[in-house]
Amino acid sequence: MTTTGAHQDATGTPPRTWLWWGRRRTALLDIGLGLISAAECATQGVDFAARAGIPLALGVALGLLVGSLLVLRRRWPILVVLVAIAISPAAMGYLLTVVGLYSLAASDVPRRVLATLSGMSLVATLIISFVRVREDVAATGLDDPGVWYVPVMAGFIAVGSTLPPVLLGLYIGARRRLMESLRERADSLEQELSLLADRAEQRAEWARTEERTRIAREMHDVVAHRVSLMVVHAAALQAVALKDPQKAVRNAALVGDMGRQALTELREMLGVLRAGDETRPPGAPVPLAAVGAAAAAAAAAAAEDGPRIADVEDLVGQSRQAGMVVELSVQGEARPYPPEVEQTAFRVVQEALTNVHKHAAGAKVMVRLAHRDTEIAMQVENGAPDAAGSGVGAELPSGGNGLVGMRERVLGLGGVFVSGPTEAGGFRVSAVLPCGVSG
Known part of the structure; x- marks a missing residue:
C-alpha cells in the first residue's frame, strides 16, 4: 500500500476508519476529484466514440469508468498512472494523468518505478501531442509554419503536463517525510525527557533517603550518648542527694553541661539543614536536581564541623x-x-x-x-x-x-x-x- 501521507490527523493519532483515507476530508477530496475526472473523461469519450466509430454510450461509459479511477490515487497510484497512459491514445484523462503523476511522486514508491512511469507518460503524451498538433496545423489550411513547430509544441505540451506534477509531488512527499521524521524525533525526545525525569526523581528520592538516614544517624549519636550520660548522672544525683550534697551539686552541674552540649550539637545540625532553605521563597518546591547536591553539601559541612x-x-x-x-x-x-x-x-x-x-x-x-x-x-x-x-x-x-x-x-x-x-x-x-x- 502506498500513500501520500494524509492517513493521520494533525494530532498524530489514527482517526476513525474511512477505508484507506483515514479522514473524511481526504475521502471527500478524492471523491470530488474522481467525479470531476469522470465528467471530463465522459465528455472526451463523446469525441472518442465519434472518431473510433463506436456507440456513444460505450464511449461515455468508458470515460466514466476510467475517470472514476482517480478515487484510488492514494491506494494504488501506480494503477492510476498506468490507466492514464493506456487511455492516452483516446485523448482523454488529462486530470487523471496530472493528478495521478502527482500522487505517484508524493507516495513512497521506489524512485526507479516513478522514473519509469513518468517517462512512459511523457513519451505517450509527446506522441499524442505530436499527432494532434500536426492534425490541427493541417486542418487550419495555413502555410507550413516549419518543421520545428510541431515537435516543439508537442514537447512543450508533454513536458508541461508531466514535469510540474511530478516535481510538485516529489516536494510534497519529501516535506511529508520530513514532518513525520520531525514528529517521530519529537516523540522520541519527549520519551527520553520523561525517562530522564523519572531517573532524576529516583536519584532525588535516593538522595533524600540517604540524607534522612544520615540525619537519623547523627541525631542518634548526639542524643543517645548525651542523654544516656544525663540519665546516669541523674540516677547518681538521686542516690547521693541526701547523703552527699556537694557531690549532688557536681552531678547536677554535669547534667546541665551534658544538656547544653546536646542542644548545641542539635542546633549546629539543624543550622546546616536550614542553610539551603534561607534563599528559597516560602512554599517554593525544592528542585529535584538540587536535592543530591544539598545532601552532599550538608554531609560535607557536618563532617567538617563534626568531632575529631x-x-x-x-x-x-x-x-x-x-x-x-x-x-x-x-x-x-x-x-x-x-x-x-x-x-x-x-x-x-x-x-x-x-x-x-x-x-x-x-x-x-x-x-x-x-x-x-x-x-x-x-x-x-x-x-x-x-x-x-x-x-x-x-x-x-x-x-x-x-x-x-x-x-x-x-x-x-x-x-x-x-x-x-x-x-x-x-x-x-x-x-x-x-x-x-x-x-
Whole structure:
C-alpha cells in the first residue's frame, strides 16, 4: 500500500476508519476529484466514440469508468498512472494523468518505478501531442509554419503536463517525510525527557533517603550518648542527694553541661539543614536536581564541623565522671585525617561507650586506638556487667540502631567493622578505617 501521507490527523493519532483515507476530508477530496475526472473523461469519450466509430454510450461509459479511477490515487497510484497512459491514445484523462503523476511522486514508491512511469507518460503524451498538433496545423489550411513547430509544441505540451506534477509531488512527499521524521524525533525526545525525569526523581528520592538516614544517624549519636550520660548522672544525683550534697551539686552541674552540649550539637545540625532553605521563597518546591547536591553539601559541612579523634579523650573523661571505669590506650603517632574518617572514628567510640552505659552499667571498659601507616583502628571492649550497677542501664531504652549505624558508617568509608560478645561475658566493638580517603 502506498500513500501520500494524509492517513493521520494533525494530532498524530489514527482517526476513525474511512477505508484507506483515514479522514473524511481526504475521502471527500478524492471523491470530488474522481467525479470531476469522470465528467471530463465522459465528455472526451463523446469525441472518442465519434472518431473510433463506436456507440456513444460505450464511449461515455468508458470515460466514466476510467475517470472514476482517480478515487484510488492514494491506494494504488501506480494503477492510476498506468490507466492514464493506456487511455492516452483516446485523448482523454488529462486530470487523471496530472493528478495521478502527482500522487505517484508524493507516495513512497521506489524512485526507479516513478522514473519509469513518468517517462512512459511523457513519451505517450509527446506522441499524442505530436499527432494532434500536426492534425490541427493541417486542418487550419495555413502555410507550413516549419518543421520545428510541431515537435516543439508537442514537447512543450508533454513536458508541461508531466514535469510540474511530478516535481510538485516529489516536494510534497519529501516535506511529508520530513514532518513525520520531525514528529517521530519529537516523540522520541519527549520519551527520553520523561525517562530522564523519572531517573532524576529516583536519584532525588535516593538522595533524600540517604540524607534522612544520615540525619537519623547523627541525631542518634548526639542524643543517645548525651542523654544516656544525663540519665546516669541523674540516677547518681538521686542516690547521693541526701547523703552527699556537694557531690549532688557536681552531678547536677554535669547534667546541665551534658544538656547544653546536646542542644548545641542539635542546633549546629539543624543550622546546616536550614542553610539551603534561607534563599528559597516560602512554599517554593525544592528542585529535584538540587536535592543530591544539598545532601552532599550538608554531609560535607557536618563532617567538617563534626568531632575529631582528639575529642575521644574528653569523651572518655565524661564517661569517667559518670562513674564508669574506662582505660584509654593510644598506639602510634596521631596525625590529621580526612574529616569523615575522624568523625566516624569518634562516633564508633561514642556509640560503643553509650551501649556500655545502657547495657553494661558498672562494667570496666578498655578503649584502644591504633594509628597505623594507612589506617586507624579502634576497639572498645567491656567486661561483664556489674550486678550493682545493672539497674541504671536497665532504665535506658534502646532502639537497636547503634550497631547498625556504626556498621554503615565504617563500611561507607571502605573499612571493616566487627562486633560481638566476648568469652568473659562482655562485648567488643572493633573497627578499622582506611586513612587515605579524601575529604
